[in-house]
Amino acid sequence: MFLSIEELVQLTGRKVKAKQIHALRSMGVPFFVNALGQPVVARAAIEGRAQVSGDRVARVSWQPRVVAG
Template structure:
């Protein structure tokens, strides 16, 4: 069985130490973790944001390229 893409509500509660969805959102903002708010107002956090995959993708997108290669 594969790992779900998103954290469960229980995992978000454990991560933020908050049960209330508004307090969870505030905690995630303070932590600087990327998240989305779904239609019910609950925060949705990807596993990649916690495991480092999100940061690794951002860093890969910002890799320096020599000017010579940019104009080729």
């Protein structure tokens, strides 16, 4: 459901929470910060799974900003 701590480190290249948050923001990856101050990334945001919203299905996919036009 969410990326593990190890996957988050691999994605961002950072181990420090504040640096991970900065990296996620600069990459444009949607995330939220939990009560422990750790960034939490939904696996669906990275894998591009379809999300159901009401009666419509929206395709969610992530691209780094350097690729997105």
